[in-house]
Amino acid sequence: MSEAAPQPIRFLLSDMDGTLLRADHSLSQRTIEAVRSLREAGVLFSLATGRPPRAMRQQIEALGVDLPTAAFNGGTIVNPDGSLLVAHHLPATAALTALALFADRPDVEIWVFSGDDWLLKDPHGPMVPREQHGLGYPPVVVDSFEPYLERISKIVAASDNTELLIELEARLLPQVDGMAQVSRSQPVYLDVTALEANKGTALVTLAEHLGVPLAQTAAIGDGGNDPAMFHCAGLSIAMGQAPEEIRRQADVVTGSNSEDGVAQAIERYILPR
Template sequence: MIIPPRAPATSRVSLLVSDIDGTLINGNKELTPATLAAAARLREAGIRLCLVSSRSVRGMQMYLQQIGNDTPSAGLNGGEIVDAAGEVLETQSLDAEAARLTVETLTTNHVDAWAFTGREWLIRDIAAPYVPRERRAVQFDPTVVSSFEPYIDRIGKIMGATNDYPLLERMEIELQAMLGDRVNSRRSSPWYLDVTHPKANKGRAARRLAALLDVDPSEVACIGDMDNDISMLSTAALAIAMGNAPEQVAESAHFITGTNDQDGWAQAVETLILPRAAR
């Protein structure tokens, strides 16, 4: 399905910047054989692959290893950027007062608030409903703290978690309106809200990754599925939304591929990326 684009899609691709959850991996948090084969074909065609995620880079490691990563990556929606060896190149932390107000607002509205400081995942309630789900996803344990205050000046992301999806959508809008250009407030799933530094967005991350690899922006493709992917899709030379993406995300793309449970990522690589290989 072709979406009328704001500008024509590029005919040359040298770099694919990809989201992970809901995009690269399926609903069981797995890289399928088709996806691994497609990633190998990208490498053979000379197209670089960079992963960018709302996860911390620590929580991306299992997938970076499986695809044989040899490029920079971005975690926390661009709040941390590392080289291929995992060395930190840059970080963006929320200002302390914005972090406090975010935690206070989420807590007042009965949304669980978590904090990420790069390698640390901080929580105040080990029994919170989404903790087991996140532990399985990132494959490391949270640190339980009584308060985020000792970490308040080095928080890269505050995540709100709740099964009240309409409430979380409202929190996304309200926090952005309340804190303005001090934060970037975007949902990474129907049940997770990410609040990061304003420079920590996937659009900027995609541009930084391209610059690190000396790839012209006109040869960058991006693929994603959620609201926090819109910033990179809306500026990509070739933008692809997953079939499981909500309408507002699909509208930011040139093309829509299959869902993440239909090997949509591999389909996009085979039909949209590889035919445009710049080499």
């Protein structure tokens, strides 16, 4: 966790699900207006999420984001024109290790993201409707993930059994150490991405690209993939509903996503600077 500094914030990087977005994946009008106020004050604003680039477009348009955005926990950074600024794929060895660990578990659904494609073998999994609603597009059903091994952006183990995902995370981490990142982006999602794919690296890359010192950046989020950017930002902000271990790693805590916590943070901690 970085120390809060009295410097003006020139760039805010925000998580999406559980942070900017409410539980129904919508943006509140107050949040839209708060981001507009940021932009009018000359503060740069962008997004960092575990989502694929295609699943960010509606929010990018609604918020008027005109900067590069970070998808797949920072594994892919996309310019406003759709071109790639950064792209990191999961090593095939790490992908095979994760897929083998998650296989044949009746309460775990395995999803593979390759570019903008959401790939799965079972389209009838109980978690699929939720993900399709959040992403805004349907999955591609495949018989095997093998043809995609050289271009996997993210693997997700999805389950309502949070304790099982915690166990799988603990088991997978030492198996892919030095090869991949493993984190629970949400309580029901365990993400596996390239080693270079983390929001901290994304924040550093974007700040450098924009010419903003890290001391004048802020980051806000709620999940296990967000402390990586907390540790790099000049000001780190946790959402009110975030687990205690996430809140502990932030400089300040704002309201929950159901209470327009992002807007509260902008109004209280960023604009006054």
